[in-house]
Amino acid sequence: MxxxxxxxxxxxxxxxxxxxxxxxxxAERLDAAIRLSGFGRDALATTRLDRLAQEALAETPPPAGxxxxxxxxxxxxxxxxxxxxxxxAALERRLVLEVTAAPYGQVRQAILGPASPLxxxxxxxxxLAMDEGAVLPPLPLAANQEEADAAVExxxxxxxxxxxxxxxxxxATVIQQTILNTRLPLFGSYEAAVPAAPAALxxxxxxxxxxxxxxxxxxxxxxxxxxxxxxxxxxxDPVRWHQAKQVLSPAAIPLYGDLAARVIAAACGxxxxxxxxxxxxxxxxxxxxxxxxxxxxxxxxxxxxxxxxAVQRYAASLAERGVVxxxxxxxxxxxxxxxFKSHPEMHLKRDAIAAAAVNWADKxxxxxxxxxxxxxxxxxxxxxxxxxxxRDIVRRELPMVAVPExxxxxxxxxxxxxxxxxxxxVAFTAEDSTRSRQYTQNAQRKELLATATDMEGFLKxxxxxxxxxxxxNGDLARLTQLIxxxxxxxxxxxxxxxxxxxxxxxxxxxxxxxxRLVDKFGDNGLIAVIIARPHEQERxxxxxxxxxxxxxxLGRGVxxxxxxxxxxxxxxxxxxxxxxxxRPTPRNGMVRDHYxxxxxxxxxxxxxxxGGEASYWRLDLQHFxxxxxxxxxxx
Amino acid sequence: MTTTAxxxxxxxxxxxxxxxxENPELTISESTTAEDVPHWDSxxxxxxxxxxxxxxxxxxxTSEVEGLxxxxxxxxxxxxxxxx
Numbered sequence: 001m002x003x004x005x006x007x008x009x010x011x012x013x014x015x016x017x018x019x020x021x022x023x024x025x026x027a028e029r030l031d032a033a034i035r036l037s038g039f040g041r042d043a044l045a046t047t048r049l050d051r052l053a054q055e056a057l058a059e060t061p062p063p064a065g066x067x068x069x070x071x072x073x074x075x076x077x078x079x080x081x082x083x084x085x086x087x088x089a090a091l092e093r094r095l096v097l098e099v100t101a102a103p104y105g106q107v108r109q110a111i112l113g114p115a116s117p118l119x120x121x122x123x124x125x126x127x128l129a130m131d132e133g134a135v136l137p138p139l140p141l142a143a144n145q146e147e148a149d150a151a152v153e154x155x156x157x158x159x160x161x162x163x164x165x166x167x168x169x170x171x172a173t174v175i176q177q178t179i180l181n182t183r184l185p186l187f188g189s190y191e192a193a194v195p196a197a198p199a200a201l202x203x204x205x206x207x208x209x210x211x212x213x214x215x216x217x218x219x220x221x222x223x224x225x226x227x228x229x230x231x232x233x234x235x236x237d238p239v240r241w242h243q244a245k246q247v248l249s250p251a252a253i254p255l256y257g258d259l260a261a262r263v264i265a266a267a268c269g270x271x272x273x274x275x276x277x278x279x280x281x282x283x284x285x286x287x288x289x290x291x292x293x294x295x296x297x298x299x300x301x302x303x304x305x306x307x308x309x310a311v312q313r314y315a316a317s318l319a320e321r322g323v324v325x326x327x328x329x330x331x332x333x334x335x336x337x338x339x340f341k342s343h344p345e346m347h348l349k350r351d352a353i354a355a356a357a358v359n360w361a362d363k364x365x366x367x368x369x370x371x372x373x374x375x376x377x378x379x380x381x382x383x384x385x386x387x388x389x390x391r392d393i394v395r396r397e398l399p400m401v402a403v404p405e406x407x408x409x410x411x412x413x414x415x416x417x418x419x420x421x422x423x424x425x426v427a428f429t430a431e432d433s434t435r436s437r438q439y440t441q442n443a444q445r446k447e448l449l450a451t452a453t454d455m456e457g458f459l460k461x462x463x464x465x466x467x468x469x470x471x472x473n474g475d476l477a478r479l480t481q482l483i484x485x486x487x488x489x490x491x492x493x494x495x496x497x498x499x500x501x502x503x504x505x506x507x508x509x510x511x512x513x514x515x516r517l518v519d520k521f522g523d524n525g526l527i528a529v530i531i532a533r534p535h536e537q538e539r540x541x542x543x544x545x546x547x548x549x550x551x552x553x554l555g556r557g558v559x560x561x562x563x564x565x566x567x568x569x570x571x572x573x574x575x576x577x578x579x580x581x582x583r584p585t586p587r588n589g590m591v592r593d594h595y596x597x598x599x600x601x602x603x604x605x606x607x608x609x610x611g612g613e614a615s616y617w618r619l620d621l622q623h624f625x626x627x628x629x630x631x632x633x634x635x
Numbered sequence: 636m637t638t639t640a641x642x643x644x645x646x647x648x649x650x651x652x653x654x655x656x657e658n659p660e661l662t663i664s665e666s667t668t669a670e671d672v673p674h675w676d677s678x679x680x681x682x683x684x685x686x687x688x689x690x691x692x693x694x695x696x697t698s699e700v701e702g703l704x705x706x707x708x709x710x711x712x713x714x715x716x717x718x719x
Contacts, residue, residue, distance in 0.1 A: 043682075043689075044651070048654060239695070239700075243701075250685035251685075
């Protein structure tokens with residue numbers, strides 16, 4: 001119940017860790033630690049994997065393309081035991097966390113005190129992990145509703161003060177953990193009717209905390225919500241509390257680490273984006289090719305049929321949330337299309353699915369194809385298949401794809417998927433809810449392109465309009481999301497937190513533009529971001545710190561139109577030149593020639609070299625002639 | 636309680652200690668105490684206790700964890716709990 005049930009079991013994990021320690025190089029030991037962290041593991045195995053990884057990381061850098069973030073954990077009880085679980089869960093998400101913990105009980109001192117250890121630690125994230133003993137001193141049980149409310153609000157105001165101070169003083173993104181409600185009920189079911197009942201107070205504080213966190217831009221780790229879901233008795237062991245002031249029972253620690261790491265990973269843009277579904281015995285019971293459309297088990301009237309329907313409902317809700325859906329099934333495509341069109345119990349509609357690979361090719365090949373069609377990385381995929389053999393092959397061939405272990409009974413499929421937290425999110429924007437429509441429109445554009453004979457005619461027929469106003473407050477969430485998740489069309493792959501983006505937007509020296517593209521098929525949403533600042537030495541030049549674009553709009557001349565916008569703005573500010581920077585990563589090879597293609601000339605010592613170091617490019621604005629493009633621009 | 640059962644618990648406990656202290660050659664006997672094993676501090680003691688609870692499928696009482704003199708006591712406690 002509090003196991004990492006969606007991770008596959010390793011037949012001999014302890015021995016595998018011992019063996020991995022004897023591997024000759026640090027890189028091999030790190031690689032083994034990363035691989036083994038993808039298996040179900042208890043607290044001891046988690047601690048050992050952390051030790052293996054930490055020792056290796058002291059000698060070797062993380063794999064190329066990984067992110068590295070600093071996290072400070074502040075709490076009111078023993079935290080040493082949970083830190084390994086946080087780091088290992090981050091490894092599973094292509095993220096190296098450098099964790100510091102303040103001595104316990106010193107949350108306020110660390111944030112508000114004069115000589116804070118955090119000043120040197122320079123954390124990107126500060127996690128506030130208090131337990132119930134540190135909040136809400138007891139009230140007389142007879143206190144009335146107003147008194148109880150006032151106590152909760154006073155506690156909440158104290159927290160908000162801490163959040164704001166932590167953000168302003170250290171520039172960090174703050175993460176608040178809900179209080180694990182270990183207070184015992186005094187009245188039983190009548191508890192909630194007594195305003196000052198100890199457990200009811202914590203409950204209320206947690207609710208208020210969640211509301212305030214959302215408005216304050218603070219991320220939430222809902223520890224109590226997770227614990228209530230699986231039973232708080234599994235998460236908290238009073239024996240452990242009395243012995244060692246350890247709030248979490250050892251059995252819950254790996255899952256706790258996962259819970260917190262997924263929030264941090266989500267803020268770094270490392271959540272999964274696409275759910276790829278098998279069909280037979282995953283979305284319906286039976287094999288449609290054998291049993292026929294009428295023969296599959298789906299929908300009302302059969303317990304099993306309703307269980308499959310529940311899987312479809314959950315997938316459809318995820319799509320509504322912005323998760324991209326795709327199909328990957330060994331089947332006859334025509335029969336499958338007929339199921340979608342004519343089976344009366346199909347809840348999942350065909351137009352909710354952005355891409356389908358329904359054929360007889362192997363699944364790894366099909367997943368690669370889907371990634372290409374959708375312009376998404378395989379490391380953003382979750383692949384759900386009832387067949388253990390298929391899961392095994394995909395895990396072996398494509399280790400970057402998340403493949404949850406599924407329980408025997410389809411009734412638990414959706415809950416397993418939910419428990420894994422693959423699609424953890426730190427925002428829900430208007431664009432998220434229209435994402436699947438955008439992906440479908442994009443498929444239509446690709447179709448038009450395939451039938452168009454001349455490129456110019458095609459671009460003209462798209463009737464594109466690019467909107468490039470300075471970002472407003474409401475755009476920040478989406479802007480940050482795009483900055484943190486774009487990998488391929490991204491010149492420098494610099495990641496910024498919401499706070500940093502906000503600071504840049506409000507800095508009159510810095511140019512920040514978010515670009516929105518509309519065409520005849522619909523609104524593509526925010527598709528590109530440029531951030532430029534004055535050059536440190538040559539003040540009359542603007543350095544392009546960040547230039548990234550969604551691959552959905554590749555090959556449509558958007559880059560040239562963005563350059564026009566940037567050049568106009570630079571000229572308006574009296575700048576004489578633009579300086580572009582390209583920092584190669586394993587994922588951004590497609591933009592190696594971005595600047596020369598736009599007419600920039602080599603400017604840096606390493607310009608033009610094959611890879612590894614950054615190269616610099618220059619465009620003198622007096623020589624700039626606007627490139628031809630078929631996009632109307634509104635600035 | 637037979638000797639073999641005792642030996643089996645001792646062997647499993649030794650395996651746990653090898654993992655906790657990351658020392659594949661570590662050997663422990665009934666007379667081993669925390670002082671004999673490098674890094675057997677309070678944090679690692681809890682790691683041993685937690686792993687033992689999980690592997691042997693038992694729960695220690697608050698009072699029991701504090702009263703252990705040596706590995707022999709630990710093995711005896713596990714053996715007694717497993718009989719119930």
